[in-house]
Amino acid sequence: MGIKTPFSKSELMPQEETLEIRKHRSQLFIGIPKENFKFEKRVCLTPEAVKMFVNAGHRILIESNAGIEANYSDKEYSEAGADITKDNKKIFECPIVLKVEPPTLEEIGFMKPKTYLISAVQLKMQNKNYFEALAKKKITALGFESIQDQESTHPFLSALGEIAGVASIHIASELMTKCHKGKGLLFGNITGIPNTEVVIIGAGNVAENAARTALGLGANVKIFDNSIHRLKRLQENLQHRIFTSTIQETVLQKALMRCDVAIGAIRGKNRSPIIVSEIMVQRMKPGAIIVDVCIDNGGCFETSELTTHEKPTIIKSNVIHYCVPNITSRYSKTATLAISNIISPYLLDLAENGGIENVLLYNKNIRAGVYMYQGILVNQQIGEWFSLDYKDINLIVF
Numbered sequence: 033m034g035i036k037t038p039f040s041k042s043e044l045m046p047q048e049e050t051l052e053i054r055k056h057r058s059q060l061f062i063g064i065p066k067e068n069f070k071f072e073k074r075v076c077l078t079p080e081a082v083k084m085f086v087n088a089g090h091r092i093l094i095e096s097n098a099g100i101e102a103n104y105s106d107k108e109y110s111e112a113g114a115d116i117t118k119d120n121k122k123i124f125e126c127p128i129v130l131k132v133e134p135p136t137l138e139e140i141g142f143m144k145p146k147t148y149l150i151s152a153v154q155l156k157m158q159n160k161n162y163f164e165a166l167a168k169k170k171i172t173a174l175g176f177e178s179i180q181d182q183e184s185t186h187p188f189l190s191a192l193g194e195i196a197g198v199a200s201i202h203i204a205s206e207l208m209t210k211c212h213k214g215k216g217l218l219f220g221n222i223t224g225i226p227n228t229e230v231v232i233i234g235a236g237n238v239a240e241n242a243a244r245t246a247l248g249l250g251a252n253v254k255i256f257d258n259s260i261h262r263l264k265r266l267q268e269n270l271q272h273r274i275f276t277s278t279i280q281e282t283v284l285q286k287a288l289m290r291c292d293v294a295i296g297a298i299r300g301k302n303r304s305p306i307i308v309s310e311i312m313v314q315r316m317k318p319g320a321i322i323v324d325v326c327i328d329n330g331g332c333f334e335t336s337e338l339t340t341h342e343k344p345t346i347i348k349s350n351v352i353h354y355c356v357p358n359i360t361s362r363y364s365k366t367a368t369l370a371i372s373n374i375i376s377p378y379l380l381d382l383a384e385n386g387g388i389e390n391v392l393l394y395n396k397n398i399r400a401g402v403y404m405y406q407g408i409l410v411n412q413q414i415g416e417w418f419s420l421d422y423k424d425i426n427l428i429v430f
Contacts, residue, residue: 197241221250
């Protein structure tokens with residue numbers, strides 16, 4: 033008994049089951065603009081990294097003179113295989129925009145809808161309009177500060193913190209010279225001369241590298257932090273027995289009164305706590321040096337005020353204050369090498385595994401860096417800080 037059917041015999045035959053196959057290998061087209069912030073001298077990729085990407089079949093479009101402040105010329109980037117343009121708008125029309133500083137509202141306006149942005153966020157220096165502009169363009173944005181590695185640490189913060197910690201001691205050493213209105217002391221262990229006294233407030237990554245550098249120059253170092261765990265870990269990492277203490281006003285005051293250099297390297301959840309009051313600063317030696325590394329987070333000295341690379345110091349109570357928020361930009365080539373070394377493997381991983389969308393499905397470390405996904409805010413801290421609606425990215429990408 034025949035049954036009428038609109039399907040042919042071959043269409044009624046059992047078919048093989050088809051499963052979704054994850055896309056492999058995608059070509060990246062990355063735009064790298066010249067940083068427009070006056071004191072930003074870093075760039076995200078070195079010519080060597082660019083050559084690696086080009087050899088792997090990817091395309092890099094870089095704005096003319098983007099690397100000049102880090103001592104990388106257009107010729108070096110061109111010889112590495114990058115395309116050079118003087119048209120700033122073309123850079124922001126690329127599918128992936130890679131830059132150090134977060135883009136301005138004008139630059140966001142140049143971006144095409146659904147662009148991928150990889151940059152710093154700098155939450156304390158942002159406003160609500162920035163995130164609303166990203167949302168309007170349905171941008172997917174990743175912040176350097178939040179991207180994690182396999183150990184769930186933050187490699188960008190660690191690398192830049194390492195540079196800032198080492199730099200803080202070198203800066204203090206420079207400021208102690210007489211030509212910078214310091215006391216004319218040499219930062220070192222000279223026979224027959226008392227060692228330089230250094231006080232470091234904080235026991236994190238910046239503090240550890242500052243302490244290691246100061247010890248290497250022969251200084252006496254004292255470290256203060258309210259976490260016994262961090263103090264103990266720092267002692268173990270330094271492999272050098274130094275004075276450590278929880279933050280007790282009387283003990284800290286005595287140390288500050290005797291020190292030649294004080295380094296502020298302690299951060300808080302929203303703002304660095306004020307640890308050193310104005311009265312405590314007034315009791316320090318005339319000509320002593322304060323380097324407040326955490327000034328970008330508010331600073332931990334009550335007398336700290338934002339300074340710039342052009343005018344890096346102010347003098348209060350006869351104490352020299354260095355409060356530049358972007359210390360690592362002072363060492364632009366070193367910082368560029370560090371950023372390039374870290375970001376390159378992440379980008380190659382994105383390419384090898386089918387692009388950002390595919391990687392976000394299984395790589396929680398990169399997913400941790402996403403604060404805007406196709407125009408949807410997915411970062412709780414940003415949402416609460418600016419009173420914006422946000423969603424959990426884990427409920428969106430799966």
